[in-house]
Amino acid sequence: MKARQWILVKHFEGEPKDEDLVLQEIDLPDQLNEGEVLLEGLYWTVDPYMRPYSKTYNPPITMFGEQLAKVIKTRNGEYPLGTVVLSMSGWRSHFISNGNDLKPISFDLGSTPLSYCLGTLGxxxxxxxxxxxxxxxxxxxxxxxxxxxxxxxxxxxxxxxxxxxxxxxxxxxxxxxxxxxxxxxxxxxxxxxxxxxxxxxxxxxxxxxxxxxxxxxxxxxxxxxxxxxxxxxxxxxxxxxxxxxxxxxxxxxxxxxxxxxxxxxxxxxxxxxTFAKDWPKAFTEMNHFIREGKLKVKETTYEGFENMRSAFYGLFKGENTGKAIIKA
Amino acid sequence: MKARQWILVKHFEGEPKDEDLVLQEIDLPDQLNEGEVLLEGLYWTVDPYMRPYSKTYNPPITMFGEQLAKVIKTRNGEYPLGTVVLSMSGWRSHFISNGNDLKPISFDLGSTPLSYCLGTLGxxxxxxxxxxxxxxxxxxxxxxxxxxxxxxxxxxxxxxxxxxxxxxxxxxxxxxxxxxxxxxxxxxxxxxxxxxxxxxxxxxxxxxxxxxxxxxxxxxxxxxxxxxxxxxxxxxxxxxxxxxxxxxxxxxxxxxxxxxxxxxxxxxxxxxxTFAKDWPKAFTEMNHFIREGKLKVKETTYEGFENMRSAFYGLFKGENTGKAIIKA
The missing domain is CATH 3.40.50.720 (NAD(P)-binding Rossmann-like Domain)
Known part of the structure; x- marks a missing residue:
């Protein structure tokens, strides 16, 4: 199948430019090996840290970052069809994983929007x-x-x-x-x-x-x-x-x-x-505050994976308030 | 009786100078009021903190600091003749106190030298x-x-x-x-x-x-x-x-x-x-180490109250090893 991914072509210098990050289409294998899953991105996050952190890589690279993704094909018993996971798999529309880089949602989200797992509950x-x-x-x-x-x-x-x-x-x-x-x-x-x-x-x-x-x-x-x-x-x-x-x-x-x-x-x-083992407890507590209306969440949502670059560049122009989220 | 005291005449600037601290003689009343004690200094301490801390005062002042002193006259039942105490009474050879600023030695010193209470056990x-x-x-x-x-x-x-x-x-x-x-x-x-x-x-x-x-x-x-x-x-x-x-x-x-x-x-x-309430426990533990020979103490002793200034100035010239102590 075809997957899309954003490639960081070169290091940002000064104002980020359209030619720094380009959208590419690649072929993923049609068959999974034993233990592998095929995932489809649901939500992506862009964060300011990505700008300085990108300096630690040698472009061209698939741009790094976290996403919420859904298992749409599986040969891994731990990840049944439809499982929603977090993954540091980068700016990709679809990807294949052996499960090692996937994290299930670690607390009871209830009726709280899934995308919050990339922001206030992430x-x-x-x-x-x-x-x-x-x-x-x-x-x-x-x-x-x-x-x-x-x-x-x-x-x-x-x-x-x-x-x-x-x-x-x-x-x-x-x-x-x-x-x-x-x-x-x-x-x-x-x-x-x-x-x-x-x-x-x-x-x-x-x-x-x-x-x-x-x-x-x-x-x-x-x-x-x-x-x-x-x-x-x-x-x-x-x-x-x-x-x-x-x-x-x-x-x-x-x-x-x-x-x-x-x-x-x-x-x-x-x-x-450093506090990874205590995240579920913290998110459970914060989700409680969210439901009580004591903890308010604001997201600026960009529709479409193809708009990730604009969302990211918008961070540096003060375009959004609260968490910037890209929805598939 | 005559008491001697060191007066900080003005704030130190740059290298401390002899004219910044001067020795003075004053008269103490011959009679004590009810509740008062007359003390004679046995040991004094000079410490680097005195330099920056002196900026918080308005000279001329009697130079502040701790001493080990002995009750040589008393009208206070809590402090019988001969009692040895710690006091933040400043650079004075003798002083009269109502007892409020006196602290008995707060742990079992045993055979450990008294002067250690201004250093390793102070x-x-x-x-x-x-x-x-x-x-x-x-x-x-x-x-x-x-x-x-x-x-x-x-x-x-x-x-x-x-x-x-x-x-x-x-x-x-x-x-x-x-x-x-x-x-x-x-x-x-x-x-x-x-x-x-x-x-x-x-x-x-x-x-x-x-x-x-x-x-x-x-x-x-x-x-x-x-x-x-x-x-x-x-x-x-x-x-x-x-x-x-x-x-x-x-x-x-x-x-x-x-x-x-x-x-x-x-x-x-x-x-x-900040840790005052836990001092006696710490000193008990450290005195134990001293007796076992695991914690060694070195003092540089200056004989005579009149040499306090030299001892103090010596701190800033790296003149002494271990604790600088002035002995009466």
Missing amino acids: MPGATAYFGLMNLLEPKKGDKLILNGAAGAVGSVVGQLAKIHGCEVIAFVGDDSKLDWCKNELGFDHVFNYKKVDFSEVIQKVAPDGCELFFDNVGGNWYHTIINKHLKKYGKAALCGSIENYNDKEVKLYPSTNNSILAKELRIQGIIVN | MPGATAYFGLMNLLEPKKGDKLILNGAAGAVGSVVGQLAKIHGCEVIAFVGDDSKLDWCKNELGFDHVFNYKKVDFSEVIQKVAPDGCELFFDNVGGNWYHTIINKHLKKYGKAALCGSIENYNDKEVKLYPSTNNSILAKELRIQGIIVN
Whole structure:
């Protein structure tokens, strides 16, 4: 049968261009070997991490990434016809697997949309959950500084923090995201960082400092907040460093070690796979919050596998709010 | 009676100078009020933290600090004549107290020298103990990077790490300290940091990286070790930042946040008072190690209260090995 796949032809430079990623058609074998399954993609995800991470490959490659797929042919008893799985199989419409890279949905999804397994109930949601709950250990009344607050990770961090009684000081990059975070998600203080000095506004709303910081941006945000805005025993979870991803030279910043020492801060990095065994428990809890209406999910859905590239490029133009999903 | 005290006349700037700290004689009342005791200092301590901490005061002040003192006159039933206590009463030869700032020795010292209560069995020893045990959680086979390894804190950290089966990569500032750490304390790799490139030698003895870092120095050490020498899930305890204490301008360093994120490091500051309730338990355990000969103590003793300033200034010139103690 014919399968389509997106090929990363060369490394992105500056603004991603149409010729960097091209759609290709290939033939898949008609017969499966014993143990193999044929899968059809249902939903794909595009995420900002794909941009810096692509540098670790040598193009041309089939673009990497996660998808939700359905078994449409099987010679593997573990994966009967119709089974829905998650797979890091890349930007492919169909693919054959020996089962090793397939993960069944690991919790009771109930009536929650399947596509959420690529967002709030998937890798970004787990990142938010474990970064907040395990690293920051939020307590009622804690003030949390959160940048990238309208993103797939940030929007979940902020809402979980609200559920746990925190005061959320959130930063986003445009006014429609600000509106969403403020009026729908209920974050306490929301700022468009392009229109304010972030340090000044934090000082204003939290003159005595903040207990928690969930960092999606790095760079000046990290150094300034550690040194000026975290209070004694403050904690920071480092999740993203988008301000440094494209650095061509080593940037210099004021030291933070003195502040970490004097304020007895705890700074920790989060990579979500470290908590893999606890994902099902986290998703069960979060799905409960979703059903209760306490955890809101926004998806920007692009119809058609052929629109994956546009969806991906849209991430860097601020085109979508919440999770970007491509539907077959 | 006459009491002597050291007055911090003005804030230190750059290299500490003789005119910054001056010795003064004052009169103490001859009569005690009900509840008061008169104390005579037996031992005083000078520690590097005093330098940065002095900035939080407005000189002129009597220089702050801990001492071991003996009750030589009493109108307080809780403190009979001859009682030995610890007190944060500052650099004073004698002082009157209502008892509120006096602490009895909180564990069974046995035949261990009293002055150890200002060192290995006092604040520096507790700093070493809790920084290592609570923040770094050493495991058998962990490689520990330790700077200031011959100091009052560092020498205890390294020995406790050895007791817990770690491989200790230690740095000191001169060859006699190197000799002590290597041949008496048994640290695995000891270097005089003035004679080697610390990063190069760490790379050599631990090409795959280290699990643990106990930082007494800060500055380039902190930034280089976080970025280059800690491995995945590595931990750092920040205890001192002597490389930055005398900074007159903000120094800039390469960012560390990306490394903390990617390697999921845990960086934490230690200030020993946070663990105050657990000190007696720690000292009991450490005194046991001392009696068994597993934990060795070295003191550099300065005779005479009038030599406190020299002892203090000597800290910043690497003059002493082990704990600096002033004896009355």
